[in-house]
Amino acid sequence: MVTHGQELACAGAKPIVRRLDAATEPLPHAAGSVHLVSMSSVLHVIDEPSPCWPTFAACSSPVGIFLLNDWIRQPLAAYLAYRRDVMGEDEAESFGAAFASSPSRASTRRTTGSGCSAKAGFTIRHRAQLRPSHQILVTVPDGTG
Numbered sequence: 762m763v764t765h766g767q768e769l770a771c772a773g774a775k776p777i778v779r780r781l782d783a784a785t786e787p788l789p790h791a792a793g794s795v796h797l798v799s800m801s802s803v804l805h806v807i808d809e810p811s812p813c814w815p816t817f818a819a820c821s822s823p824v825g826i827f828l829l830n831d832w833i834r835q836p837l838a839a840y841l842a843y844r845r846d847v848m849g850e851d852e853a854e855s856f857g858a859a860f861a862s863s864p865s866r867a868s869t870r871r872t873t874g875s876g877c878s879a880k881a882g883f884t885i886r887h888r889a890q891l892r893p894s895h896q897i898l899v900t901v902p903d904g905t906g
Contacts, residue, residue, distance in 0.1 A: 784809065784813050788816055788817075794820060795820040795822060795825055796822045798820075799830075800829050800830070802831055804829065817883075826900070827898075827899075827901070828900075830891075831895070885900050887899040
């Protein structure tokens with residue numbers, strides 16, 4: 762996605778598109794300077810996602826948006842049933858894939874995007890469930906929603 766974004770033609774000044782690790786390093790942005798932070802299917806694979814949210818809040822513009830497209834935490838049985846019934850995997854495949862896709866899956870299930878965003882000072886402006894396992898949250902800094 763980053764490579765694709767870097768190659769897009771833009772009218773006017775070309776935006777800087779790059780990968781940053783908000784869980785382990787500070788973002789190189791001045792306070793209040795970022796207008797859009799977007800994460801897609803990432804939060805569930807971060808061992809401890811809670812530290813990311815204050816980082817986003819610190820650099821977000823007062824009119825900024827944090828867009829999160831991620832998995833909805835669900836019981837393991839429901840996830841395995843989805844892999845089996847929708848993706849057509851047999852029991853062994855679905856069980857193996859459930860843990861191969863995210864070794865830390867069990868630990869991240871305790872932290873949801875909506876819960877973390879509220880603690881970090883964001884208000885949910887819009888929430889949409891794309892399918893039983895995925896949702897999109899559009900959040901803004903508190904006081905602008």
